Amino acid sequence: MSEAPAAPRTASADPARADGIGLLVRPPQPRAGWRVLPARVVAMCAVELQKLRHDRTELYTRAVQPALWLLIFGQTFTRIRAIPTGGIPYIDFMAPGIIAQSAMFIAIFYGIQIIWERDVGVLNKLLVTPTPRSALVTGKAFAAGVKSLIQAVVVIVIAALLGVALTWNPLRLLGVAAAVVLGSAFFSCLSMTIAGIVLNRDRLMGIGQAITMPLFFASNALYPVAVMPAWLQAVSRANPLSYQVDALRGLLLGTPAHLAADFAVLTVAAALGITAASGLLGRLAR
């Protein structure tokens, strides 16, 4: 194996090693309290970006579904004109919904990664670093956000290629990024919370499958809230995905939206998610 030839080389490198260890005797200075959280978020996001750089397969395979939704569902319903969209082509109307959906799919299976990290011991190692649990969960939540954001860029490009009239105003796009990251932070925390309860990859997979479609259909992603039956409207109002789609639609298409309320709900939902997942993280450590 590769181990055997490596052994003599390291032994002969001894002198170089001895004088090259100077930094390893001095413990690093702890960061001031308020700087710990952003530093951990950056650390977790950096890991996510490094992983995406090494392996982009997931990025491509996950682009297939949203492409099909836009191409088949979007083009067909644009022709049928069955859904009232406020005067814009249906494919334009649904594009923000599909962006939100593909971001949510990534986030909602993020808990699987936590369970994997727990099973191989990575999570335990992170928990033995000077990282409060809430900072670890926040870092993971934003890392999921970064992953979703890159996915969203792919879907936006597909939508633009299919002729959806999207904004290119950089400020609005910044708002889009914020909405995607906040929504994904919530859904990944939902996933990590469930992970902390079921503690098992297969069960989490099953629950993830079971809730993604209901969350998607009980939102304004495919049709406006106004055409829903009353009970579904109530569900949609409690569904953070609806607020995310509303914000994305308003920012990308310029349709009337309730941006302040949308961002308030997304922020509060993400904060609640982080609190819940942090509280349950200890169960994964046992």
Next chain:
Amino acid sequence: MTRHAGTAPADDAVTCTRLAYAFGGTKAVDGLDLSVRRGEVFGLLGPNGAGKTTAIRCITTLLPVPSGMVRVFGHDAARDRMAVRRLLGYVPQQLSADAALTGRENVTLFARVFDVPRRERAARVAQALAAVGLSDAADRLANTYSGGMVRRLELAQALVSAPRLLILDEPTIGLDPIARSGVWEHIDTVRAATGMTVLVTTHYMDEADQYCDRVGLMHRGRIRALGTPAELCQGLGERRRAQGAPATDPSPTLEDVFRDVAGSGLDDSSGDFRDVRSTRRTAHRLG
């Protein structure tokens, strides 16, 4: 309460006083008293299920301390967790490097979460990788590493924050003999250079004999014998001769000491299910 005050010298690296931890009705750790001196390599030995890993997890703050007291360089592991964690380097039982990252990225993550400032991050990571002999493989994905290399990578991850206490849980489990001695040699070299304390669990008596300054034999949640490997073997030999064993008997090994301590209770103890699974997984990953 005052039961721990004055019982341990203030300058010990680790002090456990009547530490107890139970999973449901199973007492994994049952009144453990332990002190690890600064700068020594202390081996916690025992069969699966002796409570070694549970004790380690209490010391590393992964588990709460429901009963008793754990101090790491004077910091209470139950209350002052962040201070304890800053002093620790921890290598768990499983091979736990992130296979989707390169060796360098794996170590950089730990430099970041231990607040290594950006200006010295790259240099520190390079030194940690060099210290375990992984400089040449640093930019390969960890999924191309052999088991021994992953273990050394984990060592680099733990060393990058200049820990004062390195905790290794079964560091050589599942490794071939060459990889095993490789891991130990790197631990030894770094310890000699940094003066850090090492707390290691193992059930390989030969390794404990060769590399540990002092060992504690743990059985059923408690330390049953404590001393240098030579002291323990000599003590058993003297006791046997006092009981009438002929002087021509071969001098006892650490394993004999262990059998003497644990008596016949060895076979009914077994690790919990997750231990067994993770050991199997480790074996599987190593091929």
